[in-house]
Amino acid sequence: MRWILLLLIVLNLFYYVWHQQQAPLRPKDVAPLALALDSKRDIQLLSESDEPVRREQAVSKEAEAVCLFLGGFESKSAATAVEQRLISLDIRSRVQSVDATAEVEYWVYLAPLASRQASLRQLKELQARKIDSYLITQGDLANGISLGIFPREDSAKSVMQRLHDAGYESALRELPRSQRSYWVRIAPESRRLVGDPLLQSLAIDFNGLQHQLMPCESIATFP
Numbered sequence: 001m002r003w004i005l006l007l008l009i010v011l012n013l014f015y016y017v018w019h020q021q022q023a024p025l026r027p028k029d030v031a032p033l034a035l036a037l038d039s040k041r042d043i044q045l046l047s048e049s050d051e052p053v054r055r056e057q058a059v060s061k062e063a064e065a066v067c068l069f070l071g072g073f074e075s076k077s078a079a080t081a082v083e084q085r086l087i088s089l090d091i092r093s094r095v096q097s098v099d100a101t102a103e104v105e106y107w108v109y110l111a112p113l114a115s116r117q118a119s120l121r122q123l124k125e126l127q128a129r130k131i132d133s134y135l136i137t138q139g140d141l142a143n144g145i146s147l148g149i150f151p152r153e154d155s156a157k158s159v160m161q162r163l164h165d166a167g168y169e170s171a172l173r174e175l176p177r178s179q180r181s182y183w184v185r186i187a188p189e190s191r192r193l194v195g196d197p198l199l200q201s202l203a204i205d206f207n208g209l210q211h212q213l214m215p216c217e218s219i220a221t222f223p
Contacts (some may be wrong), residue, residue: 067216068191069096070202070209071183079182082206091194092187099178105149106156107173108163109136112143119143129166149175188216 070086070093073079079095086093110133113119119135123145126133136144147163147170150156156172163170186194203209 066213067188068186068194068211069183069214070186070194070199070211071181072208072210072212073182073206076182078206079184082184082202082209085202085205086184086186086190086194089193089198091190093184093190094187095182096185097180097182099180103151103177105151105175105177106153107149107175108147108156108159108170109141109173110145110147110163110168110170112136112141116143119145126168131163131166185216 070082071079073082076095076097083093083095110122113122123133123135126145126147132148134146136142136146147159148156150159153172160170160172199211
């Protein structure tokens with residue numbers, strides 16, 4: 001009798017294990033599998049989506065990086081006249097200015113002394129010697145003494161030598177001078193409308209007109 005009872009227990013255990021192996025997947029096991037499959041279906045290669053768009057954007061930015069400029073005028077009024085002519089032809093444009101270094105001047109001066117009173121005494125000494133001199137009132141050389149600004153370096157150094165012979169140690173500073181010119185920037189979308197015939201016509205009507213390709217953002221917009 002005891003062996004029969006043990007046999008029934010073993011059969012029940014075997015049936016329970018077999019039943020668990022044949023049971024369907026629970027919802028919580030099925031859901032992650034379905035989500036994983038959906039995720040795979042949604043995957044898109046970068047070469048199929050973003051790359052062509054990025055390439056087009058890069059080409060567009062490169063094309064707009066260089067603009068056509070007309071002008072090189074010394075007066076703003078001449079550039080404005082060119083701008084009005086272009087606007088009448090539905091060509092978007094805008095007057096801009098550019099400052100370029102034209103030449104260098106040479107400033108001879110005496111460095112500031114310990115106090116303003118000391119600098120004033122030195123100034124009176126120089127003027128008593130008939131040496132043209134002025135007190136500098138502002139900037140990093142305030143209370144120093146200006147001895148003149150010269151267009152040539154050799155002239156400035158000649159003055160420095162005379163001051164040295166008189167017992168004064170002067171210094172030299174270069175002063176770059178800028179020259180402003182005015183240009184008309186053609187909007188990138190209108191550049192195709194400015195061909196050789198139009199450029200030749202503008203060159204006849206506006207003496208000294210130049211045309212150049214320059215970086216669009218390298219010239220400060222004139223207010």
